[in-house]
Amino acid sequence: xxxxxxxxxxxxxxxxxxxxEGEKAQKIGGENTFPFHSFEGSLPNPxxxxxxxxxxxxxxxxxxxxxxxxxxxxxxxxxxxxxxxxYGAEILCLRLLSTDPMGMDxxxxxxAKTVRKxxxxxxxxxxxxGTGTEDxxxxxxxxxxxxxxxxxxxxxxxxxxxxxxxxxxxxxHGHAIVAQASMDANLTKELNIALCKxxxxxxxxxxxxxxxxxxxxxxxxxxxxxxxxxGLVDKDKMMQMPVFADIGIECWRTKEARESAEQGILWxxxxxxxxxxxxxxxxxxxxxxxxxxxxxxISY
Amino acid sequence: MALKGAEIMKMLPKTNCKECGCATCFAFxxxxxxxxxxxxxxxxxxxxxxxxxxxxxxxxxxxxTIGAGQNAMVIGEEEVMFRHEKTFxxxxxxxxxxxxxxxxxxxxxxxxxxxxxxxxxxxxxxKVNLLALSNDSGDGGTFETLVKKAYETTDFPFILISxxxxxxxxxxxxxxxxxxxxxxxxNENVSASIPKLKELGLPAGVKGESLDEVIAVTSQLKxxxxxxxxxxxxxxxxxxxxxxxxxxxxAALKKGFRPLGYPTMTxxxxxxxxxxxxxxxxxxxxxxxxxIVVTSLTEKEFIFPLLVHRFNIYSDPRRPxxxxxxxxxxxxxxxxxxxxxxxxxxxxxxxxxxxxEEANIPAFLCIKDTGGIGVLAAWTSGKFTGEAIAEFFKKxxxxxxxxxxxxxxxxxxxxxxxxxxxxxPSWEILLGPSEASDIPKFLSEEWKV
Numbered sequence: 001x002x003x004x005x006x007x008x009x010x011x012x013x014x015x016x017x018x019x020x021e022g023e024k025a026q027k028i029g030g031e032n033t034f035p036f037h038s039f040e041g042s043l044p045n046p047x048x049x050x051x052x053x054x055x056x057x058x059x060x061x062x063x064x065x066x067x068x069x070x071x072x073x074x075x076x077x078x079x080x081x082x083x084x085x086x087y088g089a090e091i092l093c094l095r096l097l098s099t100d101p102m103g104m105d106x107x108x109x110x111x112a113k114t115v116r117k118x119x120x121x122x123x124x125x126x127x128x129x130g131t132g133t134e135d136x137x138x139x140x141x142x143x144x145x146x147x148x149x150x151x152x153x154x155x156x157x158x159x160x161x162x163x164x165x166x167x168x169x170x171x172x173h174g175h176a177i178v179a180q181a182s183m184d185a186n187l188t189k190e191l192n193i194a195l196c197k198x199x200x201x202x203x204x205x206x207x208x209x210x211x212x213x214x215x216x217x218x219x220x221x222x223x224x225x226x227x228x229x230x231g232l233v234d235k236d237k238m239m240q241m242p243v244f245a246d247i248g249i250e251c252w253r254t255k256e257a258r259e260s261a262e263q264g265i266l267w268x269x270x271x272x273x274x275x276x277x278x279x280x281x282x283x284x285x286x287x288x289x290x291x292x293x294x295x296x297x298i299s300y
Numbered sequence: 301m302a303l304k305g306a307e308i309m310k311m312l313p314k315t316n317c318k319e320c321g322c323a324t325c326f327a328f329x330x331x332x333x334x335x336x337x338x339x340x341x342x343x344x345x346x347x348x349x350x351x352x353x354x355x356x357x358x359x360x361x362x363x364x365t366i367g368a369g370q371n372a373m374v375i376g377e378e379e380v381m382f383r384h385e386k387t388f389x390x391x392x393x394x395x396x397x398x399x400x401x402x403x404x405x406x407x408x409x410x411x412x413x414x415x416x417x418x419x420x421x422x423x424x425x426x427k428v429n430l431l432a433l434s435n436d437s438g439d440g441g442t443f444e445t446l447v448k449k450a451y452e453t454t455d456f457p458f459i460l461i462s463x464x465x466x467x468x469x470x471x472x473x474x475x476x477x478x479x480x481x482x483x484x485x486x487n488e489n490v491s492a493s494i495p496k497l498k499e500l501g502l503p504a505g506v507k508g509e510s511l512d513e514v515i516a517v518t519s520q521l522k523x524x525x526x527x528x529x530x531x532x533x534x535x536x537x538x539x540x541x542x543x544x545x546x547x548x549x550x551a552a553l554k555k556g557f558r559p560l561g562y563p564t565m566t567x568x569x570x571x572x573x574x575x576x577x578x579x580x581x582x583x584x585x586x587x588x589x590x591x592i593v594v595t596s597l598t599e600k601e602f603i604f605p606l607l608v609h610r611f612n613i614y615s616d617p618r619r620p621x622x623x624x625x626x627x628x629x630x631x632x633x634x635x636x637x638x639x640x641x642x643x644x645x646x647x648x649x650x651x652x653x654x655x656x657e658e659a660n661i662p663a664f665l666c667i668k669d670t671g672g673i674g675v676l677a678a679w680t681s682g683k684f685t686g687e688a689i690a691e692f693f694k695k696x697x698x699x700x701x702x703x704x705x706x707x708x709x710x711x712x713x714x715x716x717x718x719x720x721x722x723x724x725p726s727w728e729i730l731l732g733p734s735e736a737s738d739i740p741k742f743l744s745e746e747w748k749v
Binding site: 003005006008036037039211213214215216217218219221222225226229253254255256258260262263265266267269270273274277293294296297298 | 382383384421511512515538539542543546547550551554555557559560576577579580581583584587588599600601602604605606608609611612613615617647650651654657658737
């Protein structure tokens with residue numbers, strides 16, 4: 001028996017999505033093969049690795065999660081700046097936690113002002129996330145879309161119950177969106193179909209929702225893998241959007257991450273690495289050390 | 301690669317003699333393809349054809365056993381590239397590397413530490429499985445001292461590593477009853493290794509600098525009758541490792557390429573610049589098909605995430621994840637502690653019990669068997685109704701565990717509250733938060749006896 005490397009070629013590509021604008025804009029997706037399979041296909045863009053920023057002082061974070069930012073954690077603009085200048089983040093993910101209706105319930109206009117300030121002072125690709133509350137998020141994200149018109153933000157999560165309003169505002173003001181459907185590849189596809197009736201597919205990133213290591217990580221892993229297979233192998237156009245994974249918030253909630261700094265960083269980095277291996281194109285980290293580790297390991 | 305009935309049919313006598321018990325040769329072939337009959341049931345099959353069919357019908361990836369008895373590590377016989385296609389069957393071995401160049405106290409400490417790397421998680425024991433003993437000193441006596449110590453003080457299966465084939469096999473002979481994996485068997489030493497592998501009945505750790513080299517060695521071993529191999533394609537960085545493992549598994553499963561139809565071994569211990577990278581590389585390689593990862597890590601903070609990672613990836617996606625039905629005591633509750641109830645869906649259990657621990661308020665957590673489905677679905681299907689919970693209360697004598705009569709139920713189950721007020725009239729039913737992450741806040745603010 002003679003050996004021939006069993007290479008697999010796919011005639012389609014995952015869509016390429018642009019984040020941000022100007023010279024610091026970044027592309028994600030665009031590959032025609034499975035993650036890290038440069039031996040059999042093309043992966044024009046490395047995965048996007050984003051660093052999380054909160055728009056308010058974090059409560060109840062493990063000391064070692066807060067440590068890297070403790071001098072700036074009450075000022076989102078300075079937090080964002082430190083993330084970029086000191087920790088080398090090339091994409092930021094601003095979580096508008098202040099708008100949580102169960103918490104501070106800050107007004108959409110207030111939140112939008114913070115986003116605008118960060119955009120003006122840093123001008124790097126920015127993901128802006130609401131709190132997952134459909135009504136409030138749609139008010140907040142519409143306001144953000146308006147305040148940052150033309151900046152090509154990535155806005156989310158866009159859900160089944162608020163996709164129409166948010167996507168309409170994103171379209172009008174030139175932003176991309178994160179379409180979120182929880183833990184079910186079919187729901188991901190349904191939402192994409194609904195969106196693509198009026199929204200450009202090359203402006204959509206999908207979020208199957210993330211679970212942390214030890215808390216259902218394998219479900220997220222397998223859903224990301226199956227979305228990528230539907231897209232590349234079955235050539236399903238509605239499954240060719242890049243995949244988004246918001247892992248910091250899930251990982252740092254676990255008691256294991258709160259036990260020690262080493263274990264916490266590894267909890268997050270392991271979860272992130274696993275989703276990258278499944279095919280995630282954009283991953284949000286909370287700890288700069290977890291992000292740095294992953295970046296150095298996937299680029300050598 | 302499994303054979304189809306039609307392919308088998310071509311190789312049968314086609315006499316329809318019925319002596320196998322099937323009406324026709326075709327019926328026999330169909331049954332054989334699905335494992336319903338044995339090849340031996342056909343009295344007229346040509347012996348050569350029989351050997352060929354047996355070979356073709358064997359699992360595409362060999363099962364390999366390292367070690368003996370209770371602690372034996374079984375790897376291989378995987379069937380899919382992606383776990384959602386079926387499941388990954390045999391958890392990869394995590395092997396801790398110990399060198400005979402390390403000082404005696406260091407070795408003693410390491411052995412003691414490795415024995416302690418055992419953790420319980422939802423009724424499963426997560427642990428390190430193997431010791432990789434490495435002859436870096438180049439000295440046979442030093443290596444044998446290490447092997448002897450590991451043999452006498454632990455019951456782990458071993459991987460024995462030595463570039464000197466004589467040293468390798470004389471150490472292997474010392475612990476042959478534990479069935480160690482001997483490594484490396486290469487192009488250079490394969491001829492010398494074959495008689496010893498056969499004499500001692502050991503599996504071979506095959507190393508090649510390329511897949512072609514691996515294939516040459518496994519083919520030679522197979523021809524000589526050494527069936528159990530573990531392959532190291534020589535990759536010494538993570539991304540090359542992922543490439544090689546992927547191609548090996550694909551060649552075995554999708555092309556039926558026998559010379560690569562073995563589990564693999566990888567060396568994250570030689571791939572990385574620091575401990576964090578090593579832990580990450582090890583978990584990445586386990587995700588992407590490694591049968592064994594060899595690591596130099598022994599610290600709990602680095603090994604534990606790896607063990608949980610393996611447990612997650614090798615859990616069976618076809619089965620709902622469940623925990624045992626019972627009243628769990630979280631952080632030693634007493635008669636004034638709160639009582640909460642949830643389903644036996646493992647993820648719910650983890651998150652809820654973790655949140656109670658985080659709240660630092662000891663509590664009783666009632667876990668009702670719902671067949672592993674979550675609160676709302678279980679309520680709809682009658683497994684988490686007022687009636688079902690009232691029965692649970694009786695069965696586990698919940699009433700006598702505490703002095704108060706307050707039950708906290710999941711916030712999403714609003715309708716359950718009414719049902720429970722009817723079924724457990726003497727109890728006050730408190731609607732808890734909808735999100736488990738709000739449990740600490742809820743308990744600290746709302747819980748009063």
